[in-house]
Amino acid sequence: MAGRLRRPAAAALGLTAAGVLAWSTLVERQLFTVRRHALPLLAEGAPPLRVLQLSDLHLAPWQSRKIRWVRALTALNPDLLVLTGDLMGHRDAKAGLVRALAPLIESTPTVFVHGSNDYYGPIVKNPLKYLAEPSRKSTRTPDLDAAGLAAEFTNLGAIDLNNSAARLVLRGTRLELLGLNDPHIRYDDASAMRDALATIYAEDGVDGPEPESLRVGVVHAPYQAALGELLDDGAQLILAGHTHGGQVRVPGVGALTANCDLPTAQARGLSVWYDAHRAAFLNVSAGLGNSIYAPVRFACRPEASLLTLEAPR
Numbered sequence: 001m002a003g004r005l006r007r008p009a010a011a012a013l014g015l016t017a018a019g020v021l022a023w024s025t026l027v028e029r030q031l032f033t034v035r036r037h038a039l040p041l042l043a044e045g046a047p048p049l050r051v052l053q054l055s056d057l058h059l060a061p062w063q064s065r066k067i068r069w070v071r072a073l074t075a076l077n078p079d080l081l082v083l084t085g086d087l088m089g090h091r092d093a094k095a096g097l098v099r100a101l102a103p104l105i106e107s108t109p110t111v112f113v114h115g116s117n118d119y120y121g122p123i124v125k126n127p128l129k130y131l132a133e134p135s136r137k138s139t140r141t142p143d144l145d146a147a148g149l150a151a152e153f154t155n156l157g158a159i160d161l162n163n164s165a166a167r168l169v170l171r172g173t174r175l176e177l178l179g180l181n182d183p184h185i186r187y188d189d190a191s192a193m194r195d196a197l198a199t200i201y202a203e204d205g206v207d208g209p210e211p212e213s214l215r216v217g218v219v220h221a222p223y224q225a226a227l228g229e230l231l232d233d234g235a236q237l238i239l240a241g242h243t244h245g246g247q248v249r250v251p252g253v254g255a256l257t258a259n260c261d262l263p264t265a266q267a268r269g270l271s272v273w274y275d276a277h278r279a280a281f282l283n284v285s286a287g288l289g290n291s292i293y294a295p296v297r298f299a300c301r302p303e304a305s306l307l308t309l310e311a312p313r
Contacts, residue, residue: 024248024298029290032069034076035303037270039281040312041236043212047171052078052108053305055220055241056287058089058117059097066288070100074107076306079170081108083158084241085115085182085220088144089122089289098152109168110158111177115220115242116185118146122291134184134259161218163189165197167204173309174213178233184221184242184260190229197233209234214309222262222284231278237309238282243267245286249299268300283307 042049052073059066081104087097104110119142125135150160159166161179168175178197181187201208209215214237217230222240230238245268246255255267266273266284273282288302 020298024296028301029295029297030065031301032066032288033301033303034073034306035269035286036306036308037283038308038310039237039270041214041281041309042173042311044311046173046311048308048310049080049170049173050076050078051080051082051239051307051309052076052104053082053084053239053241053283053285053307054087054101054288055084055285055305056086056115056117056244056289057097057100058086058122058287058289058291059093059100060090060292061092061096063089063096063289067096067100070288071103073304074103078104078108078306080168080175081105081110081158082216082218082239083110083112083153084218084239084285085113086117086241086287086289087115088118088146088149089292091121091144094145094149094152097149098156101153102156105153105156105158109170110153110156111161111166111179111218112150112153112158113161113179113181113218113220114146114150114187115182117144117291118149119144119185122293124293125291134261162187163192163196165193165200167200174210176209176213176215177218178215178230178235179218180226180229182220183223183226188219188226188229190226190233193229194233217280221260222258222266222282223260224262227262227273227282228275231273231275231280234278235280237307238273238280239285239305240282241285241287243284243286244290244297245269245284245300245303247290247294247297247300251299255300
């Protein structure tokens with residue numbers, strides 16, 4: 001009797017598992033969406049700024065649907081485009097990536113930083129290792145043309161923020177943008193970033209931040225040390241990616257890993273990062289892609305982030 005009861009239960013469990021696998025590999029990872037937030041960061045009376053953040057495309061040459069979806073984002077009319085790395089997902093992805101992003105970069109002020117997967121092509125890995133520790137790369141030789149990708153972007157008009165800084169005036173608001181290269185592979189250099197900002201101040205003939213300027217930090221992997229460096233430099237908003245939002249989330253629980261030392265509760269979406277003296281909004285994009293060797297997303301749709309910065313109401 002017990003055996004006859006167990007067989008239907010096992011069959012139902014098997015069907016459920018097959019359904020979850022089919023959904024997460026064939027359907028959900030193609031359901032691109034725009035996650036929207038409004039942040040009260042601008043001075044009183046300032047017109048709103050729309051910041052579009054794209055991260056972790058992990059683009060492969062054959063992903064034409066993703067390319068078309070990204071190209072269509074020009075309809076959002078953002079005031080600023082921020083690319084937070086891991087855009088490459090294949091050694092032959094550069095041409096497709098430029099095709100996807102060129103309409104946005106050419107029409108929108110754009111800044112970018114690299115992620116580890118803009119230096120290293122994807123390889124087969126045991127996904128369970130992500131639950132034990134971050135997948136930091138320290139022994140492989142970079143095999144992707146990150147410098148060529150940066151050159152393509154800058155030729156289109158984008159600003160390279162890898163361990164660098166920039167100042168922009170958008171709709172009357174002055175932005176100071178601070179960027180770090182990827183802490184995941186220990187390419188970040190906060191001293192170089194600060195030197196770049198000091199050089200900009202000297203060239204502009206100012207001593208430091210101007211009143212009512214907004215300071216934005218940009219980094220691929222939201223390691224706590226990197227977030228602390230950006231807080232130390234007065235960032236009021238920090239934009240990051242890398243985590244894929246956990247990629248596979250358990251309903252009611254959330255992400256099981258952030259693939260860095262960020263608390264998993266902050267692995268996707270908007271939160272606040274703070275220390276004893278300062279605080280900043282932190283937006284961690286769940287990104288638009290996945291490794292070609294881990295084509296799965298569950299309870300974690302691929303996303304772009306549209307942040308509307310506005311004056312307090």
